[in-house]
Amino acid sequence: MNTLSYGLLAMLTGGPRTGYELMQQIQPLWRAKHSQIYPLLAKLEQSGYVRFVPVAQKEKPDKKIYSITEQGIAQLRQWIPNTTSEPVKRDELLLKAYCVSLTDPAAAKSLIQARIALFESKLEKYSQMLAELKKELDGELSFTSPGFGNYILLQRAVSNSQAELEWCGWVYGLLPSTASV
Amino acid sequence: MNTLSYGLLAMLTGGPRTGYELMQQIQPLWRAKHSQIYPLLAKLEQSGYVRFVPVAQKEKPDKKIYSITEQGIAQLRQWIPNTTSEPVKRDELLLKAYCVSLTDPAAAKSLIQARIALFESKLEKYSQMLAELKKELDGELSFTSPGFGNYILLQRAVSNSQAELEWCGWVYGLLPSTASV
DNA sequence: GATTGCATGTAACTAGTTACATGATTGT
DNA sequence: ACAATCATGTAACTAGTTACATGCAATC
Structure with missing residues (x-):
């Protein structure tokens, strides 16, 4: 198991x-x-x-x-009560971020933009799912209701996507503006 | 490679x-x-x-x-400019969260508390590292400076830990209060 | 005409973990 | 005494990915 x-x-x-x-x-x-x-x-x-x-x-x-x-x-x-193993996160973007100074700002920007696109679509998807679940639950959200697990997970997915987008936006703002061709 | x-x-x-x-x-x-x-x-x-x-x-x-x-x-x-693979996250806690209604609220609470302890220690560690780096950089943070990658990653680690703790706190508040023995 | 979704399965491979191995020093 | 830190390495294993295999329907 x-x-x-x-x-x-x-x-x-x-x-x-x-x-x-x-x-x-x-x-x-x-x-x-x-x-x-x-x-x-x-x-x-x-x-x-x-x-x-x-x-x-x-x-x-x-x-x-x-x-x-x-x-x-x-x-x-x-x-459930057993020790929960530490979460594992592996993100190639973070490795690239560490040495991003090796490239030009334009490359860095497209890197971030790709990530923004990814999480915008995720945010949209999870927001919709959360809205639908809320409609179904209709205010009746409690520990014992079967949708509880789903609800707290969707809420997490939404706020997580938002946090990701915020970080991307912040980093993007730090990158020097490239006078475009 | x-x-x-x-x-x-x-x-x-x-x-x-x-x-x-x-x-x-x-x-x-x-x-x-x-x-x-x-x-x-x-x-x-x-x-x-x-x-x-x-x-x-x-x-x-x-x-x-x-x-x-x-x-x-x-x-x-x-x-760096190659397509970046999607981040992979695997978190046993989320799987447990989905079916948390199977257990009593007390078990759910200790689950969340363990996670809070984990991320509080992470937050402390990363906050310290970020504070030290800021001292070193001394206001001179730019794309070309060698600490740039480190800086954006530490900032991310800090805000990520905070978001994790916020979610844990929110979930904890939703759990029914167990009248202790 | 090519791709996507549904739906299951196996084979071959790569990536990642656990365990074995060594050995001195420092802290509890 | 016992565990942790530094420091490297290999062997055996488990987990996860890619590729192969099939087939029909709808969509582009």
């Missing part, structure tokens, strides 16, 4: 999903490719933590709808 | 360092163990991107002081 396996179980507490849907849902929390997820789901099934129902489709490939079992929930419950 | 290799070259633009020092310096930007770094340094040396001077020490193990070569700098220069 590695962390991703627990993560997949965690996602399944939100309801039954296909491997493909799990793969998409877990991305913002734990990046993983389908080639890593499918074998883990097979292991989880063998261990009795999840089960699946095969669903045949006509115009799309057949699929397997996974749900978490009682055993799986027990497994999650004992995992 | 993988990203970590470029990262090591990037760190060496700040001056000559031992493998051990490089390992420590790169941690906040790109987590890596010494067992990954030493073999990469050997490869970089064989490729001519770095060179080292062996230094014998009496009361400590001998060491190798690495510096970046002209070729290494050229390599960095061509790397």
Whole structure:
């Protein structure tokens, strides 16, 4: 049982999903490719933590709808209070930032602009998702409601994207203005 | 040449360092163990991107002081404008957050408290480093000054730690107050 | 006609972690 | 006594990525 396996179980507490849907849902929390997820789901099934129902489709490939079992929930419950490993962040941009003086300001600017574009799209996506969730919850947000986890994570994703954009803007302002051709 | 290799070259633009020092310096930007770094340094040396001077020490193990070569700098220069890969973040806490309703509020609180402790220590560390760097730079911060990269990265580390703590505090406030025994 | 989305899976590879190995000094 | 810091390295393992494989529908 590695962390991703627990993560997949965690996602399944939100309801039954296909491997493909799990793969998409877990991305913002734990990046993983389908080639890593499918074998883990097979292991989880063998261990009795999840089960699946095969669903045949006509115009799309057949699929397997996974749900978490009682055993799986027990497994999650004992995992949560365990020591949480330190978050890992690996960002090539930060390595480039360290030696950015090696290049001209124009190159530095396009570096930052690419990052701004990336996080603007993320911000938009997460803001929308948060707005929709808020509509659904309709003011009824409490620890016990099933959308609670989702809510605090979306709020985080939004404020995180905003912080990223602020930093980018600040750095951009520090770069010397290049008199354009 | 993988990203970590470029990262090591990037760190060496700040001056000559031992493998051990490089390992420590790169941690906040790109987590890596010494067992990954030493073999990469050997490869970089064989490729001519770095060179080292062996230094014998009496009361400590001998060491190798690495510096970046002209070729290494050229390599960095061509790397910077390349497409930057998306940052990867993997945080077990977020997976736990998604299914936190499975546990009691007390467990959720200690989860958050552990994270608060972690980032309070980080904030303290980075704030100190930033304050020292500001003293050194003494108002003279510009794109071309060698401390520029360090400066923008430390500023980021500080504001990032603050944002993390804010989110933790906000979540903590949402958790139901447990009437203690 | 080419790409994207749905949907699953395996094979081959690279990246990253843990453990083994050594050894003196300093602090608890 | 025991752990931590400095300092390097290798071996064995796990985790994660890229590539291969299939196939139909809709969109561009």
